Amino acid sequence: MAGMASKVKVPAGVDWGRVTGFQRRVFEALLRVPAGRVTSYAALARAIGCASPRAVGQALRRNPFAPVVPCHRVVTAAGTLGGFNGATSGPELERKRRLLAAESVHFSRDGRLAEPVRLLAVF
DNA sequence: AGACCCGGACGCG
DNA sequence: CGCGTCCGGGTCT
Numbered sequence: 001m002a003g004m005a006s007k008v009k010v011p012a013g014v015d016w017g018r019v020t021g022f023q024r025r026v027f028e029a030l031l032r033v034p035a036g037r038v039t040s041y042a043a044l045a046r047a048i049g050c051a052s053p054r055a056v057g058q059a060l061r062r063n064p065f066a067p068v069v070p071c072h073r074v075v076t077a078a079g080t081l082g083g084f085n086g087a088t089s090g091p092e093l094e095r096k097r098r099l100l101a102a103e104s105v106h107f108s109r110d111g112r113l114a115e116p117v118r119l120l121a122v123f
Numbered sequence: 124a125g126a127c128c129c130g131g132a133c134g135c136g
Numbered sequence: 137c138g139c140g141t142c143c144g145g146g147t148c149t
Binding site: 050051 | 143144145146147148
């Protein structure tokens with residue numbers, strides 16, 4: 001029985017044929033993170049058995065299904081925003097912050113997650 | 124084959 | 137506590 005690990009329904013418009021196997025694993029795992037919660041690159045990597053959080057960031061950067069595949073729900077393990085759409089600061093990051101704010105995920109003035117409890121270490 | 128990348132852990136000052 | 141350093145896996149050229 002292949003693909004039984006996840007019960008998450010694949011949203012319309014998402015075509016796994018357009019991405020690599022690794023990207024698919026990342027995206028499928030990410031689809032389990034609900035609005036109002038976030039996860040980290042490291043946690044996401046762990047969830048799919050990958051030792052390189054950076055490789056996950058790489059996959060998310062090239063996410064062709066945003067925002068259906070919610071790559072904006074991935075922050076750094078330290079609770080800072082991380083990157084978005086190839087940028088680690090500037091307007092793009094502001095966009096990411098606003099997407100999260102719309103899901104009741106807020107950041108303090110020091111740039112860290114206001115409510116760390118919202119970060120799923122495992123999922 | 125080489126460079127690049129949306130991170131993270133660790134070591135030091 | 138804040139920095140520098142190295143490691144890591146995957147993808148693009």
